[in-house]
Amino acid sequence: MAKSIIHPILRQRLGLPDNETIAFEHLEDVLIQMAKEIPFENLSIMENRNAAITMDNLFDKMILRKEGGLCYELNTVLYYFLCESGFHTTMVRGITYDHNESQWSAGGRTHIINLIEHNGQPYLVDSGFGGNLPLKPVPLNGEVVVSDNGEFRVERVNGEHGDCLLYMKLKHKHDDWKIGYAFDSTRGIKDLSELDDVQNIIVHHPQSRFNKKPxxxxxxxxxxxxxxxxxxxxxxxxxxxxxxxxxxxxxxxxxxxxxxxxx
Known part of the structure; x- marks a missing residue:
């Protein structure tokens, strides 16, 4: 399957115009439509029908069968869409913060996100964070981004889990800033096989929140x-x-x- 097939068919699923160039200013529309049209979901895990993370398998699942997926699926499809739209894009791994347990995820660095560059500035672009999505590109310079889902910012740090922290203040839910996840902007994913390792942890780790119930x-x-x-x-x-x-x-x-x- 040619990767370029993703672009027009994903546009169709998201209801985006066929002939419109996807500029930086249009990414908010892309992220909003992905959040509405492609659910964050774990049914393939619960039904024991996981497949290797390849573009053929993701195309079959999310484009042809019109299912959703978890971060390593959603953001991989978004990665290729962004690349095909002309953005310099890198996938990186992050670790989410569990506020119920007041600790970092026991599964480690299993959150997959995208970074792009625009006018020399790096931005976080994430379609795989469930109900916590920024719905807009978030610059890595600390600037607060406001969307229909709340307020978001990325703080540069020198921490054990990476050089960046995503903070969020969800609309109608948070009164104060909460840590979403940490990531290392300098460690890009080089091969899709790394995502198979992520999937394996999420499917099998005893403390994974995605292998217990749909x-x-x-x-x-x-x-x-x-x-x-x-x-x-x-x-x-x-x-x-x-x-x-x-x-x-x-x-x-x-x-x-x-x-x-x-x-």
Whole structure:
């Protein structure tokens, strides 16, 4: 499969104009549409149908079957889209901060993100952080970026987990800045096989939060929605609406209705 196939078909899935050049100013639209159209989800893990991280497999899953994925899938597709749009793009690994446990993720550096350059300035571009997405490129110079999802900034540090920290203040959820993740902007991923290692950790690590129960989330025009096998939560204009799920039939119906699932 030629990588260039990703570009026009992903445009189609995201509802982007066919003939419009993707300039830096358009990346906000790309990130918003990805967050709305391609859910952050782990069903392939829960259904034991994982595949090697190759462009053929990602194309089949996320473009042809119109499923979603986790960060190492979502941001890999975004990586090739950005490259094909003419951006100098690098994928790097990060480590997320677990606020429930007040510690860094036990699985280590399993968060995959993209970095691009624009007018000599590096920016973070992330479509794989669940409900915590910046929805805009975030410069690595500390400048605060404001989107429909909240406020975000990247602080340069000299830490054990890398040289950058992403901070977030989610709209309607956070009163203070929270650490999202740390990453090393100088250590780019050289080969997709490195993402197989990431997937292996997420699938098998005993403390992975993505191998315990199904999880799907995506943006909506009013906020976001999150589905597990025990609850369905909608954030509508800052107000949380939570519904308990009683059985598998109810879960599958919500899956079809809100996530257009064909499985």
């Amino acid at each position: 999880l799907l989330t995506k943006r909506t025009d009013q906020g976001n929605i999150t589905l597990t096998n025990s609850s369905f939560t909608q954030w509508i204009d800052g107000i949380e609406h939570k519904q308990e799920i009683n059985d598998e039939a109810m879960f599958k119906e919500l899956l079809r209705t809100h996530f257009d699932w064909k499985g």
